[in-house]
Amino acid sequence: MREVTHVVCTGCSLLCDDIxxxxxxxxxxxxxxxxxxxxxxxxxxxxEERLTHPLIRVDGKLEKTNMENAVxxxxxxxxxxxxxxxxxxxxxxxxxxxxxxxxxxxxRGVIDSTSSFCQGVVYLAAREARGFHTATLGEVLNRADLLxxxxxxxxxxxxxHFSRYTFFPRGKYRQTGFEERDSIVVDVxxxxxxxxxxxxxxxxxxxxxxxxxxxxxxxxGYKPSKKKIxxxxxxxxxxxxxxxxxxxxxxxxxxxxxxxxxGTFRNVAVLLSLASELNKRGVRCVVLPMAxxxxxxxxxxxxxxxxxxxxxxxxxxxxxxxxxxETTAFDLLKREEVDAVICVGADPxxxxxxxxxxxxxEIPTVYIGTxxxxxxxxxxxxxxxxxxxxxxxxxxxRLDGVPLLLKRIIDPPDGVPSDVELLKTxxxxxxx
Numbered sequence: 445m446r447e448v449t450h451v452v453c454t455g456c457s458l459l460c461d462d463i464x465x466x467x468x469x470x471x472x473x474x475x476x477x478x479x480x481x482x483x484x485x486x487x488x489x490x491x492e493e494r495l496t497h498p499l500i501r502v503d504g505k506l507e508k509t510n511m512e513n514a515v516x517x518x519x520x521x522x523x524x525x526x527x528x529x530x531x532x533x534x535x536x537x538x539x540x541x542x543x544x545x546x547x548x549x550x551x552r553g554v555i556d557s558t559s560s561f562c563q564g565v566v567y568l569a570a571r572e573a574r575g576f577h578t579a580t581l582g583e584v585l586n587r588a589d590l591l592x593x594x595x596x597x598x599x600x601x602x603x604x605h606f607s608r609y610t611f612f613p614r615g616k617y618r619q620t621g622f623e624e625r626d627s628i629v630v631d632v633x634x635x636x637x638x639x640x641x642x643x644x645x646x647x648x649x650x651x652x653x654x655x656x657x658x659x660x661x662x663x664x665g666y667k668p669s670k671k672k673i674x675x676x677x678x679x680x681x682x683x684x685x686x687x688x689x690x691x692x693x694x695x696x697x698x699x700x701x702x703x704x705x706x707g708t709f710r711n712v713a714v715l716l717s718l719a720s721e722l723n724k725r726g727v728r729c730v731v732l733p734m735a736x737x738x739x740x741x742x743x744x745x746x747x748x749x750x751x752x753x754x755x756x757x758x759x760x761x762x763x764x765x766x767x768x769x770e771t772t773a774f775d776l777l778k779r780e781e782v783d784a785v786i787c788v789g790a791d792p793x794x795x796x797x798x799x800x801x802x803x804x805x806e807i808p809t810v811y812i813g814t815x816x817x818x819x820x821x822x823x824x825x826x827x828x829x830x831x832x833x834x835x836x837x838x839x840x841x842r843l844d845g846v847p848l849l850l851k852r853i854i855d856p857p858d859g860v861p862s863d864v865e866l867l868k869t870x871x872x873x874x875x876x
Contacts, residue, residue, distance in 0.1 A: 445473070448556035448853045454833040455482040456509045456602050457735040458581075458609075465554040470854045472834075477716055494815045495828040498694050498859045506826070508856060511859065515866075517825045518786070521808045524858050528553035531773045532790030534737035535851060537838025541739070541746045544788060549759045550874045554782065556773040557743040558755045558790060563733040564744055565703050568768060569712035570791050576716045577723055579695070579736065581729040581844045586615035586864075587728070590691035594715065595652065595701025596734045597678045599636040606787075608829060610695070611640065624747055626687060630655075631701060648675035650706035651710035654869035659685050694719075699734040723750040735843045738833075742841035784808045788863065793818040812863065830856035830862040838864065 451463040455478070465486060466474035467545045475628075476481050498514035515605035515657050524530055530548050533541050534557050548555035557564070570576045584591075598605035606612055614621040629641035630652070638644035647655055651674035658673045662685040669803040688694060696719065702711050715731060737742050744754040751757050753766035756773065770774055773792075776782050777800045785792075785804060793801045794817065805822035812827045813820070820826045830836040833850035841847050856862070 445498040448851065450851075451486075451568055451853060452840070452848050452850050453482040453485060454738040454840065455479065455485040457738055457740060458602050458604060459840055459848050460569075460604055460608065461739060461848055467854055472854065476593070479718055481603055482539070483626075488814075488831065488834070489707070491815060494857070495814060495816050495820065495826060496860060498828065499820070499823075499826040501824045503620045506683050506821075507629070511827070511861070514825050514827050515869060515873075518810050518827070518870070521784050521810060521824065522547075522551050522553075522786070522874060523642075525551070525600075525782075525808070527782050528784040528786060529773060529776055530786045530788065531557070531792065532554045532788040533557040533743045534559065534740040535789035535832065536739060536743075537832050537836065537840060538739065538742045538746050538847070539838050540788070540863040540867055541743050542750065543864065543871055545757075547867065547871050547874060548757070549762075552759050552762065554756070554758045554760070554771055554773075554776060555653045555747075557740065557747075558737060559735075559744055560755045560772040560777065561774050562700065562809065563703065563735045563740065564755045565709035566712055566733050567744065568709040568749075569716055572713040572722065573712065573716035577719050577730045580730060580846055581732075581842065582610045584693075584695045584732075585609050585613055585618075586750075587693040588615075588695040589619050589625055589626055590694040591686060592630070592688075592694065592696040593637050593641070594630045594696060594698040595632075595703070595705070596643070596697055596699025597631070597635040597637050598697070598734070599791065600645060601699070601736070602734060605697075606640075610697075622673075626691070628684060628687060643684070643687065645676060645680065651675060652705065652711050653707045653714055655681070656711070656718055659688065660714070660718050660721055663689060663718075663725070666821075668804075670853065675854070688718075688722055689725060689727060691722075691729075694722060694727055694729040696729065696731045696733065697734055702850050703733075724859060732844055739840040741843055741845060742847070745841055745845065765803065774800070783805070784810075786810045786812065787819050787823070788812045791817040791819045794820055812866065827861045827866065828857075830860055832863075835863040838865070 472709045500509045584814040628643045630645045650810045684723040719729040751764035758765045758771040769813045809823045811820045811823040835856035837852040
């Protein structure tokens, strides 16, 4: 038995780094400080659904093969495709993401992540709002006196968010913790977050844009002409604006309840504009997305640094080209414009509409992942890789953009490479 401290949990994008585990042989036996999702993640290596051998389709059936044959077939698919799509990446370390971008450039394909129809819209919103204000979770913990949760419910998605960074902990300048912090939760339903918020706000579905624009107008000095805004009384809207303008440090967290509803990225854009208005009036206001997968933010950061664009980049002409709605995975699959798909650290068949999932089964698809999945069942080739943060070290970016180093605490199954090792081999072969 041995103890490993300061383990970074990859259960969600909070990347909690205060986890302690006890290891016996090649298995995790004890876990301390992690939430239920973190515990599931840290013991996932013993799952019966673990993919431990490469699979290749022969006469319509998936059969076990060796790594050499699987990689050879993967290369054949990549080299014969005119417009391959390399998709996923949000559950990979940043070192693997860098290699994926280089491979996409070499094969002149398209590379995209799950962020293109998730929290990646913040980059579209930032262009429209001319930038955004952000902060680290540590700064929020130590300084924030007003917390706003818009279209998200951390008790279900980011289980230690309230206990470690926002509602309950004591900060350097917020010594009484919960008693000293005000809170607003805006949602279309009665969520767990609403039960403990000082001001729960229940709005009509698809009306967020109207409410945020009204708040901006009120802050600028205008008076609403309607009695109700987004289904709530105008007096309630005035109370929200008063809380916003009287705060010293306001942290706004938003989720898919805002960014994936009517208005999409424009909802986020107007929220960023609201934050700018508050900053102009002396209120320190920051906006942070509640990213899902543990390194979704990392992919966007790596892509921006290497290509100048956050996701959905097409290298067909040899140079990076970005046009959301044209070069993003969902739209490419919808128009059936790709002739091969390499899925790395993602399971699109489980999450895409049926017609798009069916299209994946009709073209050469390769699945690179840790566990058996519906995508594996429709793939020509399936290749197992090590678990990031458990069997493989690397870098991941927290939802606030802070990079953290993941540890390797146990060994992967025999013959199972890390995704970095696999992608290095692929890059060498497609570059040769």
